[in-house]
Amino acid sequence: MTLIGFVRKNAFRNKRRSILTLLSISFSLLLLTVMMTVWRAFYMSEGSAESAQRLIVRHKVSLGQFLPISYREKIRSIAGVKQVVNESWFGGIYIDDKPKNFFAQFGTDPNEVFEVYTDFHIPADQLEAWKKDRAGCVVDAELAKTHGWKIGDRIPIKGTIFPVNLDLTLRGIFTAPLATQTLYFNNTYIDEGFPRIKGLVGFFSVLADSPQAVPQIAKDIDATFHSSDRPTKSESEKAFNLDFIAMMGNVKAFILSICAAVVFATLLVSANTMAMSIRERTREVALLKTLGFTRGTVLGLFMSEAVTLAAVGGLVGAVGASAIVFVLAHSPQMGLFFAGVKPNLATIVVAVLVGATVGLVSSFVPAYNASRGNIVEGLRHIG
Amino acid sequence: MAVPIQYNIRNLKLRKSATVMTALGIALTVTTAIFIMALLAGLNAAFKGSGDPLNVLVLRKGATAELSAGGVDRDSLPIMKELPGVARDAQGQPLVSGEDLLVVVLPRNDGTGETNVTVRFLTPTGIAMRPEVKLVAGRWFTPGQHEIVVSKSIHSRFAQANIGESIWIGKGPWNVVGIFDTGGSAHDSEIWGDVNQLSSDFDRPTFNSVLIRATDPVSADALKNRVNDDQRLKLNGMLETEYWAKQTNSGNPIKFVGTLVAIIMGIGSCFAAMNTMYAAVAYRSREIATLRVIGFSRPSIVTSFVFESVLLSLLGAVVGIVLMLPFNGMTTGTNNPVTFSEAVFSLRMTPSVVISAVVFAVVMGLFGGIAPAWHAARREILVALRD
Numbered sequence: 125m126t127l128i129g130f131v132r133k134n135a136f137r138n139k140r141r142s143i144l145t146l147l148s149i150s151f152s153l154l155l156l157t158v159m160m161t162v163w164r165a166f167y168m169s170e171g172s173a174e175s176a177q178r179l180i181v182r183h184k185v186s187l188g189q190f191l192p193i194s195y196r197e198k199i200r201s202i203a204g205v206k207q208v209v210n211e212s213w214f215g216g217i218y219i220d221d222k223p224k225n226f227f228a229q230f231g232t233d234p235n236e237v238f239e240v241y242t243d244f245h246i247p248a249d250q251l252e253a254w255k256k257d258r259a260g261c262v263v264d265a266e267l268a269k270t271h272g273w274k275i276g277d278r279i280p281i282k283g284t285i286f287p288v289n290l291d292l293t294l295r296g297i298f299t300a301p302l303a304t305q306t307l308y309f310n311n312t313y314i315d316e317g318f319p320r321i322k323g324l325v326g327f328f329s330v331l332a333d334s335p336q337a338v339p340q341i342a343k344d345i346d347a348t349f350h351s352s353d354r355p356t357k358s359e360s361e362k363a364f365n366l367d368f369i370a371m372m373g374n375v376k377a378f379i380l381s382i383c384a385a386v387v388f389a390t391l392l393v394s395a396n397t398m399a400m401s402i403r404e405r406t407r408e409v410a411l412l413k414t415l416g417f418t419r420g421t422v423l424g425l426f427m428s429e430a431v432t433l434a435a436v437g438g439l440v441g442a443v444g445a446s447a448i449v450f451v452l453a454h455s456p457q458m459g460l461f462f463a464g465v466k467p468n469l470a471t472i473v474v475a476v477l478v479g480a481t482v483g484l485v486s487s488f489v490p491a492y493n494a495s496r497g498n499i500v501e502g503l504r505h506i507g
Numbered sequence: 508m509a510v511p512i513q514y515n516i517r518n519l520k521l522r523k524s525a526t527v528m529t530a531l532g533i534a535l536t537v538t539t540a541i542f543i544m545a546l547l548a549g550l551n552a553a554f555k556g557s558g559d560p561l562n563v564l565v566l567r568k569g570a571t572a573e574l575s576a577g578g579v580d581r582d583s584l585p586i587m588k589e590l591p592g593v594a595r596d597a598q599g600q601p602l603v604s605g606e607d608l609l610v611v612v613l614p615r616n617d618g619t620g621e622t623n624v625t626v627r628f629l630t631p632t633g634i635a636m637r638p639e640v641k642l643v644a645g646r647w648f649t650p651g652q653h654e655i656v657v658s659k660s661i662h663s664r665f666a667q668a669n670i671g672e673s674i675w676i677g678k679g680p681w682n683v684v685g686i687f688d689t690g691g692s693a694h695d696s697e698i699w700g701d702v703n704q705l706s707s708d709f710d711r712p713t714f715n716s717v718l719i720r721a722t723d724p725v726s727a728d729a730l731k732n733r734v735n736d737d738q739r740l741k742l743n744g745m746l747e748t749e750y751w752a753k754q755t756n757s758g759n760p761i762k763f764v765g766t767l768v769a770i771i772m773g774i775g776s777c778f779a780a781m782n783t784m785y786a787a788v789a790y791r792s793r794e795i796a797t798l799r800v801i802g803f804s805r806p807s808i809v810t811s812f813v814f815e816s817v818l819l820s821l822l823g824a825v826v827g828i829v830l831m832l833p834f835n836g837m838t839t840g841t842n843n844p845v846t847f848s849e850a851v852f853s854l855r856m857t858p859s860v861v862i863s864a865v866v867f868a869v870v871m872g873l874f875g876g877i878a879p880a881w882h883a884a885r886r887e888i889l890v891a892l893r894d
Contacts, residue, residue, distance in 0.1 A: 144782040145778075147778045152771075184612065186610045188574055188610055289569075382539065385538065385539050389772065389775065395528060396524075399524060399525065
């Protein structure tokens with residue numbers, strides 16, 4: 125029998141224990157993988173090429189404060205700006221305020237919104253139909269699927285931020301690289317229903333010439349409105365999204381502390397199992413050594429056993445996590461929060477490596493003790 | 508006849524390293540669960556404990572939050588002052604407060620960036636209508652001055668929020684002259700200033716909200732209905748307590764993610780406990796057979812081992828609770844999606860949080876213990892004795 129075969133046989137000789145350990149480790153590493161995936165999506169991914177080319181211009185104080193529509197043409201005249209479109213967060217209620225009926229609604233300009241969001245695609249005839257109908261709207265394909273909407277359906281939305289109730293007709297369905305859970309309607313609907321807000325919009329989305337131009341454009345825009353009574357804050361789409369996440373609280377610390385707790389718990393589980401399993405085999409170890417296996421080989425045998433178990437646990441957990449992430453990203457409740465989160469190979473590899481490292485570290489002490497044990501005493505051991 | 512508890516305790520002591528490691532694993536899970544529950548308890552306390560049952564909050568019809576666009580016309584204030592059931596202060600003035608809200612951006616003092624903070628503009632009458640709010644340092648703002656008073660948690664979380672410094676609001680700097688404490692209500696995330704000074708700075712046609720104090724709880728209800736039905740007003744009145752209780756859903760994302768994390772970690776720990784108990788059972792199979800020979804019944808052996816597992820997880824729960832104690836009362840903030848500004852709250856290990864944590868641990872112990880205990884009781888005596 126080869127040494128590898130020996131390790132494999134031993135790792136699963138007590139099937140129940142191995143499976144329990146495996147499950148325990150895989151559940152912990154599942155959590156770790158979910159957290160790492162979220163982390164990666166929030167803080168490490170660059171977003172799509174088109175997204176890197178976009179900026180968001182909002183009121184310096186908050187999204188809750190409005191900007192005059194007249195800013196639009198001033199922004200357009202800034203060097204490097206290709207397209208600008210206004211958007212207003214409507215925040216209305218569809219049917220009721222249950223989370224499953226929550227989605228984003230923006231009042232915007234149908235003539236230009238898809239020229240800024242160049243990575244969103246809508247059939248030309250549907251776009252034309254929307255432009256012609258002032259009470260029309262377009263929705264994300266995923267959102268249409270969730271609610272079973274078809275072109276021509278009526279979508280009533282009750283206003284909360286604005287004292288306007290929208291009675292919209294679905295004119296088009298667009299697709300986006302990531303599910304956006306968004307409905308766009310013509311902003312003049314708000315203006316007409318609530319004249320006091322006329323001429324004010326929520327924020328502007330700007331398409332730049334190139335991703336490199338984005339920082340300079342942001343500076344130029346903010347400088348233009350610096351001394352007005354409605355100063356702006358411009359940032360890349362990615363930074364804007366991160367701001368949004370940061371408002372949830374200290375997400376970074378939250379994720380990190382959970383990861384730490386999980387890794388430490390896995391370490392304990394694995395160490396405990398290896399200690400139990402090695403204690404059971406004291407006599408066997410002595411026998412191995414009598415047969416001429418060196419201490420180093422015995423140490424290596426036990427440690428690779430633990431590494432195998434923990435790495436398999438990591439793999440199972442990581443694959444399970446990918447499934448969970450996939451479901452979360454497509455569930456309407458968490459859609460907005462998880463929209464950019466995707467399972468990816470790198471995180472799975474990291475999870476398996478973490479598992480293997482945990483196995484290595486946790487088995488060292490019990491395996492070392494076993495390899496150093498006295499042969500004669502070991503043979504006498506009754507366990 | 509039941510197996511003595513002492514038997515289980517001694518067994519746990521005998522297998523020290525396994526006991527400690529399993530208990531620590533459970534402790535970590537319990538810690539995570541407590542952390543999440545304490546966060547939610549703090550958030551609930553901040554919102555649910557807010558508001559006075561005698562106060563009626565008035566918003567524009569259809570608005571769900573004070574910061575909604577379009578508010579209460581300033582002209583409607585005199586009408587509300589004359590409604591029956593409105594309480595009056597010692598000078599005979601009706602207790603009705605028209606209030607405005609603004610959001611400002613302040614840098615956090617731990618260097619993690621900037622956050623939105625709500626500034627509420629009101630009159631001294633408005634302050635008097637919230638008796639739970641106490642001044643702890645400095646003085647209240649003087650009407651007609653650019654002065655503000657900050658809450659204790661704003662003071663501790665933000666640079667610039669010290670007495671003597673100033674914060675830029677709208678068109679100019681407002682000086683910080685005092686610090687107030689609300690005992691953990693929603694106003695804990697706010698800065699207060701003079702509403703009349705604000706209206707002379709900005710030409711605001713409306714109040715964001717109006718607060719009316721009723722003479723007694725019955726008239727509070729009547730007042731609420733009167734505001735809703737008054738055709739001149741076209742406004743929406745609600746009890747202040749109801750309004751704040753509704754705002755708790757800003758904790759929903761934390762709740763969702765937190766529950767998910769706790770459940771997954773709980774399942775993992777369950778398997779770990781099961782593992783330890785299976786080892787304990789295997790190790791003692793001859794002992795268990797002896798117990799059976801002496802006359803202990805199968806049910807009492809099952810009970811005994813389940814009990815041992817629960818004991819193990821209780822140990823973990825205690826360690827977990829102790830580990831979390833230093834974090835009790837720690838303040839943190841989350842974004843209120845309605846106002847786009849920060850809601851400050853503190854971690855609260857309330858008795859119910861601690862009890863839930865213990866129950867959580869016991870459930871883990873039960874699930875981890877039942878299968879091994881069953882296994883222990885089912886073994887053939889003779890086979891086990893020969894082992």
